[in-house]
Amino acid sequence: MTFIDILGFALIGSLKSVGQIALIVIPLMIFIEIFKELKLLDKITILADPVTRIIGLSKEANLPIMAGLIFGISYGGGLIINSAKEGRLSYREIYLINLFLVICHSVFEDTLLFAAIGAKWLPILLIRLVLAVIVCHLAARFMPVESYAIINSKS
C-alpha cells in the first residue's frame, strides 16, 4: 500500500466518522435546547427519587443528579455549586453527588456515540447507572460521620 492510499483511507475514514458524530450531536443539541425551553428538567427531577433514596441523599440532590445525567457533568457541577452556596447541601451530600456523576453522566450523548461505532448500547448504559448507585450506596454507608458536617452553611 502506498503513502497516497493510506492518506486516502485516513481522509475518507475520518470524514465519515465526523459525519457520523454530527448525525448524533446535532439532533442531540436540538433536543437539549427544546428540553431547556420547555423547562422539562424541573418536571422530571422526581425521576431521580429512587436513586437518591437508595444512596440516602436528600431531595435536594435530585436536581444536580438529573441535570448531570442528561446534560453532563459541568451542568450538574454548576448546580451543585449553586446549592452549596445557598447551604442546601452538606459536604457529605456534595461528595456523594460528585461520586455518582463522575461514574454516570451525559447518558444520552455518551451512549449514542459508542452505539454509533458499533457498541451494544444497553449493557454500556446499564452498567454505569447500576455501578453509580451501588458505589454511592456503599460509600454512603462507610463514610466517616464527621463528613456529615455542613460546609458553606449560612452561619
Added chain:
Amino acid sequence: MIAAIKRGFNNGIKTTYELAKIVIPVYFIITFLTHTSLLEGISRFMSPVMKLVGLPGKAALPVVLGFFVNIYAAIGAILPLNMSIKEITIIAAILLLAHSLPMETAIARMTGVKTSFLVLTRIIMAFIIGAFFNVVL
C-alpha cells in the same frame, strides 16, 4: 420554540467542528501508525495488560487517549483499528466509566470536594467492568 431549535442546531454545528479538530488528526495518526512497526511494538508491549480485559494490545492507544483527552479522541483512535463488536462494547464500557479525567476531575474539584478517591474509583472500576464484560458478553 423555533429559536430553541436554531440554537440547538448552531450548538450542534459548533460542537461537531470542535470534535472534528480532534477526531480527524487522531484518525490520521492512528491510520498511519497501523502501517508502521511502532504500533506493533506498542501492541506487543501492552497486550499482556489488555488481554485481562479481552482487548488487543493496540487498544491501549484509544484507552490512554480517552483517559487523558476525551471520548472523541478515543473514538478517532478506535475506528481505524478494526475491532469486533464485543471489543468495541468492552472498550466503550471502560471509556464511559473513565474518560476526560483531567477535565472532569477539575470540575469535581470546583464543587469543593477532594478528588483522589473519585479518580481512582473510576479507573479501577473501568478495568473491573472490562474484565467482567469480557467474560459475560
